[in-house]
Amino acid sequence: MRCGILLTTLLGLLVSHGAAQNSERRDIEGKLLALERVGKLQAIQLKDLKMLDEVLDENFVLVDQDGLQLNKAQVLAYVQKATSLRYLASEMTARLHGNTAIVTGVYRLDGVLAGRRFEQHGRFVDTWIERKGKWLAIASLSTPLS
Amino acid sequence: MKAILSLIFLCCSPTILLRAQQTDAAPSGAIRALEHEWVEAQSHNDNRALDLILDNAVVYVEYGQLVSKADYLLRIKHQDPSTDEIVMEPINVRVFGSTAIVTGSYRETQRRAGMRSLTRWRFVDTWAYKKHSWVLIAAGSATIRD
Numbered sequence: 001m002r003c004g005i006l007l008t009t010l011l012g013l014l015v016s017h018g019a020a021q022n023s024e025r026r027d028i029e030g031k032l033l034a035l036e037r038v039g040k041l042q043a044i045q046l047k048d049l050k051m052l053d054e055v056l057d058e059n060f061v062l063v064d065q066d067g068l069q070l071n072k073a074q075v076l077a078y079v080q081k082a083t084s085l086r087y088l089a090s091e092m093t094a095r096l097h098g099n100t101a102i103v104t105g106v107y108r109l110d111g112v113l114a115g116r117r118f119e120q121h122g123r124f125v126d127t128w129i130e131r132k133g134k135w136l137a138i139a140s141l142s143t144p145l146s
Numbered sequence: 147m148k149a150i151l152s153l154i155f156l157c158c159s160p161t162i163l164l165r166a167q168q169t170d171a172a173p174s175g176a177i178r179a180l181e182h183e184w185v186e187a188q189s190h191n192d193n194r195a196l197d198l199i200l201d202n203a204v205v206y207v208e209y210g211q212l213v214s215k216a217d218y219l220l221r222i223k224h225q226d227p228s229t230d231e232i233v234m235e236p237i238n239v240r241v242f243g244s245t246a247i248v249t250g251s252y253r254e255t256q257r258r259a260g261m262r263s264l265t266r267w268r269f270v271d272t273w274a275y276k277k278h279s280w281v282l283i284a285a286g287s288a289t290i291r292d
Contacts, residue, residue, distance in 0.1 A: 067268040067290030100245040141270040146209035
């Protein structure tokens with residue numbers, strides 16, 4: 001009888017611990033999606049280089065949908081150079097792997113660069129890591145939708 | 147006893163041996179080896195090796211579409227290895243604690259109905275260190291446009 005009560009209590013604790021972990025995971029994933037919207041999409045649209053500088057790690061690397069590889073400085077220069085940028089995203093999901101997260105989504109980017117209008121539509125895969133309580137983007141891939 | 151041990155040793159594929167060794171190797175070297183092993187496994191329809199390389203929650207983007215691990219393994223299982231050839235070009239590995247970003251390019255030759263096509267791709271792979279080994283948690287590539 002006592003054994004049964006102990007087992008039930010233990011199972012209850014495990015279930016509650018698991019539920020707390022799931023809830024924490026969902027909270028972090030939600031926070032990352034918000035960070036994508038504000039730290040990336042909004043920052044690019046508003047040409048907020050300060051915000052981009054904060055969320056991109058110094059070793060950030062981006063591969064764009066033309067297969068070009070850019071580092072952080074090149075991304076900031078690109079955003080600064082553009083006359084106008086409009087960046088919309090949908091179908092965003094975040095997957096947490098410890099202190100690493102993968103965020104994916106479908107994007108539509110259009111704007112004017114060096115006097116030429118351009119439009120891109122594709123899927124992105126972003127990698128984020130948590131460092132000292134702060135999430136930083138370390139890599140991003142954009143690829144056209146087939 | 148010796149015979150049993152020998153049998154176990156013989157049954158161990160290079161994949162398993164490599165995974166056992168990678169805990170002692172420098173992360174960058176282990177990841178480079180795994181990238182090579184991934185290409186080899188794919189070209190030999192080695193789903194057992196691929197199952198160990200890919201995390202169950204891997205985010206894999208192929209031609210702009212999200213592909214689950216199960217769908218990827220199914221495709222590889224039925225793929226004729228003589229139709230596609232992948233030649234890796236130099237890669238770059240950046241390690242961020244228990245996360246690693248690999249960027250690089252590769253040439254893919256496809257043979258269909260007597261026709262041969264060559265495509266160059268730039269990729270971004272994300273690896274995470276989980277339970278004493280590195281696993282692929284995200285991968286995708288974009289065609290390099292000349």
